Amino acid sequence: MYRILFFSAFFLFNTFVITSCKKVEGEGGSSSISGKIIANKKNSAGVTIATFEATNHDVYIIYGAGAVHDDKTETSYDGTFTFRYLEKGDYTIYTYEDCNTCASGDKVKIIETSISKAKEEVNIGTIEVND
Numbered sequence: 001m002y003r004i005l006f007f008s009a010f011f012l013f014n015t016f017v018i019t020s021c022k023k024v025e026g027e028g029g030s031s032s033i034s035g036k037i038i039a040n041k042k043n044s045a046g047v048t049i050a051t052f053e054a055t056n057h058d059v060y061i062i063y064g065a066g067a068v069h070d071d072k073t074e075t076s077y078d079g080t081f082t083f084r085y086l087e088k089g090d091y092t093i094y095t096y097e098d099c100n101t102c103a104s105g106d107k108v109k110i111i112e113t114s115i116s117k118a119k120e121e122v123n124i125g126t127i128e129v130n131d
Helices: 002-021
Strands: 027-042 048-053 058-063 071-074 080-086 089-098 106-115 121-130
Touching: 027 058, 027 089, 027 106, 071 080, 080 089, 106 121
Parallel strands: 027 121, 089 121
Antiparallel strands: 027 048, 027 080, 058 071, 058 089, 089 106
């Protein structure tokens, strides 16, 4: 009887220790990923006629090797965005731009990045999109 109790307690303890110590990509950390979206307005000939900060532009993040976005934010008045409170790991940031030659009318812009330590502030720079 004591053996069964001992092995049950041992199994539960090991399961708790293994699952509680492993941190995966996603929320719960102290790091962040930020960037800026700049939009290019083009004429019918495809020539850029204006460039401006993309306000209220949707930006998505995928944690790790996922296939569907885990979170979404919008750019601020100056085209900037930030995903906060992230753990160490790999991330995919993406947004959409207008595409006149695409069947869907949209084209995806993808940036892959990593966070390697706690409290890291990763800036992926400026992403240019067609508006």
